[in-house]
Amino acid sequence: MTTIKASCPCCGDVELTPKQVRLVVCTVKSRSFYAFDCPTCKDEVRKAAGEDVVALLVSGGVKVERWIIPGEALEDKTGPAISWDDVLDFALVLDSVEDLAAVAGGRSHRMV
Structure with missing residues:
Protein backbone atom coordinates (compact mmCIF):
# COMPACT_ATOMS: atom_id res chain seq x y z
CA MET A 1 0.00 0.00 0.00
CA THR A 2 1.16 3.53 -0.79
CA THR A 3 2.35 5.67 2.11
CA ILE A 4 2.04 9.43 1.84
CA LYS A 5 4.34 11.56 3.97
CA ALA A 6 3.01 14.90 5.13
CA SER A 7 3.69 17.26 7.99
CA CYS A 8 1.48 18.46 10.84
CA PRO A 9 2.36 21.88 12.26
CA CYS A 10 2.08 20.44 15.79
CA CYS A 11 3.41 16.90 15.43
CA GLY A 12 5.87 17.10 12.55
CA ASP A 13 6.13 14.40 9.89
CA VAL A 14 3.29 11.87 9.68
CA GLU A 15 2.52 8.94 7.40
CA LEU A 16 -0.90 8.61 5.77
CA THR A 17 -2.74 6.28 3.45
CA PRO A 18 -4.41 7.64 0.31
CA LYS A 19 -7.82 7.24 1.98
CA GLN A 20 -6.75 9.55 4.81
CA VAL A 21 -6.03 12.43 2.42
CA ARG A 22 -8.69 14.68 0.92
CA LEU A 23 -7.62 16.38 -2.32
CA VAL A 24 -9.79 19.22 -3.62
CA VAL A 25 -8.92 20.59 -7.05
CA CYS A 26 -10.57 23.92 -7.82
CA THR A 27 -11.28 25.65 -11.11
CA VAL A 28 -9.23 28.51 -9.63
CA LYS A 29 -5.88 26.75 -9.23
CA SER A 30 -4.78 28.90 -6.28
CA ARG A 31 -7.75 27.56 -4.27
CA SER A 32 -6.86 23.86 -4.60
CA PHE A 33 -5.86 22.15 -1.37
CA TYR A 34 -5.29 18.87 0.38
CA ALA A 35 -6.30 18.07 3.93
CA PHE A 36 -5.97 15.29 6.45
CA ASP A 37 -6.67 14.59 10.09
CA CYS A 38 -3.35 14.20 11.87
CA PRO A 39 -3.16 10.62 13.18
CA THR A 40 -1.38 11.85 16.33
CA CYS A 41 -3.17 15.02 17.49
CA LYS A 42 -6.38 14.55 15.43
CA ASP A 43 -6.31 18.19 14.21
CA GLU A 44 -7.32 18.84 10.61
CA VAL A 45 -4.36 20.03 8.57
CA ARG A 46 -5.07 21.87 5.32
CA LYS A 47 -2.43 22.96 2.84
CA ALA A 48 -2.36 24.51 -0.61
CA ALA A 49 -1.98 22.06 -3.47
CA GLY A 50 -0.15 23.29 -6.53
CA GLU A 51 -0.11 21.31 -9.75
CA ASP A 52 2.97 19.33 -8.67
CA VAL A 53 1.37 18.33 -5.34
CA VAL A 54 -1.87 17.37 -7.09
CA ALA A 55 0.03 15.17 -9.56
CA LEU A 56 2.01 13.53 -6.76
CA LEU A 57 -1.08 12.79 -4.63
CA VAL A 58 -3.06 11.46 -7.61
CA SER A 59 -0.15 9.18 -8.54
CA GLY A 60 -0.22 7.94 -4.93
CA GLY A 61 -3.86 6.93 -5.24
CA VAL A 62 -5.63 9.90 -3.62
CA LYS A 63 -9.07 10.50 -5.12
CA VAL A 64 -9.75 13.97 -6.50
CA GLU A 65 -12.76 16.05 -5.51
CA ARG A 66 -13.59 18.73 -8.08
CA TRP A 67 -14.64 22.16 -6.83
CA ILE A 68 -16.21 24.54 -9.31
CA ILE A 69 -16.46 28.11 -8.04
CA PRO A 70 -19.42 29.92 -9.60
CA GLY A 71 -18.50 32.99 -11.62
CA GLU A 72 -20.58 35.20 -9.32
CA ALA A 73 -18.27 34.41 -6.41
CA LEU A 74 -15.29 35.72 -8.38
CA GLU A 75 -16.85 39.00 -9.50
CA ASP A 76 -15.46 42.25 -8.17
CA LYS A 77 -17.75 43.70 -5.56
CA THR A 78 -18.28 47.47 -5.74
CA GLY A 79 -20.36 49.86 -3.72
CA PRO A 80 -21.01 50.03 -0.01
CA ALA A 81 -21.41 46.93 2.11
Missing part, protein backbone atom coordinates in the same frame (compact mmCIF):
# COMPACT_ATOMS: atom_id res chain seq x y z
CA ILE A 82 -24.94 45.85 3.02
CA SER A 83 -25.88 47.11 6.49
CA TRP A 84 -28.20 45.59 9.08
CA ASP A 85 -30.71 48.35 8.22
CA ASP A 86 -30.64 47.20 4.58
CA VAL A 87 -31.38 43.63 5.66
CA LEU A 88 -34.26 44.74 7.89
CA ASP A 89 -35.71 46.95 5.13
CA PHE A 90 -35.55 43.99 2.74
CA ALA A 91 -37.34 41.75 5.26
CA LEU A 92 -40.10 44.36 5.61
CA VAL A 93 -40.52 44.52 1.82
CA LEU A 94 -40.77 40.73 1.66
CA ASP A 95 -43.55 40.80 4.26
CA SER A 96 -45.47 43.59 2.55
CA VAL A 97 -45.73 42.57 -1.12
CA GLU A 98 -47.69 39.96 -2.99
CA ASP A 99 -45.53 39.90 -6.11
CA LEU A 100 -41.83 40.19 -5.32
CA ALA A 101 -40.91 39.83 -9.00
CA ALA A 102 -42.94 42.95 -9.80
CA VAL A 103 -41.11 44.90 -7.10
CA ALA A 104 -37.72 43.65 -8.28
CA GLY A 105 -38.59 44.58 -11.86
CA GLY A 106 -39.57 48.09 -10.88
CA ARG A 107 -43.26 47.64 -11.72
CA SER A 108 -45.89 48.93 -9.36
CA HIS A 109 -47.05 46.46 -6.74
CA ARG A 110 -49.97 45.96 -4.49
CA MET A 111 -49.45 45.82 -0.73
CA VAL A 112 -51.01 42.99 1.25
Whole structure:
Protein backbone atom coordinates (compact mmCIF):
# COMPACT_ATOMS: atom_id res chain seq x y z
CA MET A 1 0.00 0.00 0.00
CA THR A 2 1.16 3.53 -0.79
CA THR A 3 2.35 5.67 2.11
CA ILE A 4 2.04 9.43 1.84
CA LYS A 5 4.34 11.56 3.97
CA ALA A 6 3.01 14.90 5.13
CA SER A 7 3.69 17.26 7.99
CA CYS A 8 1.48 18.46 10.84
CA PRO A 9 2.36 21.88 12.26
CA CYS A 10 2.08 20.44 15.79
CA CYS A 11 3.41 16.90 15.43
CA GLY A 12 5.87 17.10 12.55
CA ASP A 13 6.13 14.40 9.89
CA VAL A 14 3.29 11.87 9.68
CA GLU A 15 2.52 8.94 7.40
CA LEU A 16 -0.90 8.61 5.77
CA THR A 17 -2.74 6.28 3.45
CA PRO A 18 -4.41 7.64 0.31
CA LYS A 19 -7.82 7.24 1.98
CA GLN A 20 -6.75 9.55 4.81
CA VAL A 21 -6.03 12.43 2.42
CA ARG A 22 -8.69 14.68 0.92
CA LEU A 23 -7.62 16.38 -2.32
CA VAL A 24 -9.79 19.22 -3.62
CA VAL A 25 -8.92 20.59 -7.05
CA CYS A 26 -10.57 23.92 -7.82
CA THR A 27 -11.28 25.65 -11.11
CA VAL A 28 -9.23 28.51 -9.63
CA LYS A 29 -5.88 26.75 -9.23
CA SER A 30 -4.78 28.90 -6.28
CA ARG A 31 -7.75 27.56 -4.27
CA SER A 32 -6.86 23.86 -4.60
CA PHE A 33 -5.86 22.15 -1.37
CA TYR A 34 -5.29 18.87 0.38
CA ALA A 35 -6.30 18.07 3.93
CA PHE A 36 -5.97 15.29 6.45
CA ASP A 37 -6.67 14.59 10.09
CA CYS A 38 -3.35 14.20 11.87
CA PRO A 39 -3.16 10.62 13.18
CA THR A 40 -1.38 11.85 16.33
CA CYS A 41 -3.17 15.02 17.49
CA LYS A 42 -6.38 14.55 15.43
CA ASP A 43 -6.31 18.19 14.21
CA GLU A 44 -7.32 18.84 10.61
CA VAL A 45 -4.36 20.03 8.57
CA ARG A 46 -5.07 21.87 5.32
CA LYS A 47 -2.43 22.96 2.84
CA ALA A 48 -2.36 24.51 -0.61
CA ALA A 49 -1.98 22.06 -3.47
CA GLY A 50 -0.15 23.29 -6.53
CA GLU A 51 -0.11 21.31 -9.75
CA ASP A 52 2.97 19.33 -8.67
CA VAL A 53 1.37 18.33 -5.34
CA VAL A 54 -1.87 17.37 -7.09
CA ALA A 55 0.03 15.17 -9.56
CA LEU A 56 2.01 13.53 -6.76
CA LEU A 57 -1.08 12.79 -4.63
CA VAL A 58 -3.06 11.46 -7.61
CA SER A 59 -0.15 9.18 -8.54
CA GLY A 60 -0.22 7.94 -4.93
CA GLY A 61 -3.86 6.93 -5.24
CA VAL A 62 -5.63 9.90 -3.62
CA LYS A 63 -9.07 10.50 -5.12
CA VAL A 64 -9.75 13.97 -6.50
CA GLU A 65 -12.76 16.05 -5.51
CA ARG A 66 -13.59 18.73 -8.08
CA TRP A 67 -14.64 22.16 -6.83
CA ILE A 68 -16.21 24.54 -9.31
CA ILE A 69 -16.46 28.11 -8.04
CA PRO A 70 -19.42 29.92 -9.60
CA GLY A 71 -18.50 32.99 -11.62
CA GLU A 72 -20.58 35.20 -9.32
CA ALA A 73 -18.27 34.41 -6.41
CA LEU A 74 -15.29 35.72 -8.38
CA GLU A 75 -16.85 39.00 -9.50
CA ASP A 76 -15.46 42.25 -8.17
CA LYS A 77 -17.75 43.70 -5.56
CA THR A 78 -18.28 47.47 -5.74
CA GLY A 79 -20.36 49.86 -3.72
CA PRO A 80 -21.01 50.03 -0.01
CA ALA A 81 -21.41 46.93 2.11
CA ILE A 82 -24.94 45.85 3.02
CA SER A 83 -25.88 47.11 6.49
CA TRP A 84 -28.20 45.59 9.08
CA ASP A 85 -30.71 48.35 8.22
CA ASP A 86 -30.64 47.20 4.58
CA VAL A 87 -31.38 43.63 5.66
CA LEU A 88 -34.26 44.74 7.89
CA ASP A 89 -35.71 46.95 5.13
CA PHE A 90 -35.55 43.99 2.74
CA ALA A 91 -37.34 41.75 5.26
CA LEU A 92 -40.10 44.36 5.61
CA VAL A 93 -40.52 44.52 1.82
CA LEU A 94 -40.77 40.73 1.66
CA ASP A 95 -43.55 40.80 4.26
CA SER A 96 -45.47 43.59 2.55
CA VAL A 97 -45.73 42.57 -1.12
CA GLU A 98 -47.69 39.96 -2.99
CA ASP A 99 -45.53 39.90 -6.11
CA LEU A 100 -41.83 40.19 -5.32
CA ALA A 101 -40.91 39.83 -9.00
CA ALA A 102 -42.94 42.95 -9.80
CA VAL A 103 -41.11 44.90 -7.10
CA ALA A 104 -37.72 43.65 -8.28
CA GLY A 105 -38.59 44.58 -11.86
CA GLY A 106 -39.57 48.09 -10.88
CA ARG A 107 -43.26 47.64 -11.72
CA SER A 108 -45.89 48.93 -9.36
CA HIS A 109 -47.05 46.46 -6.74
CA ARG A 110 -49.97 45.96 -4.49
CA MET A 111 -49.45 45.82 -0.73
CA VAL A 112 -51.01 42.99 1.25
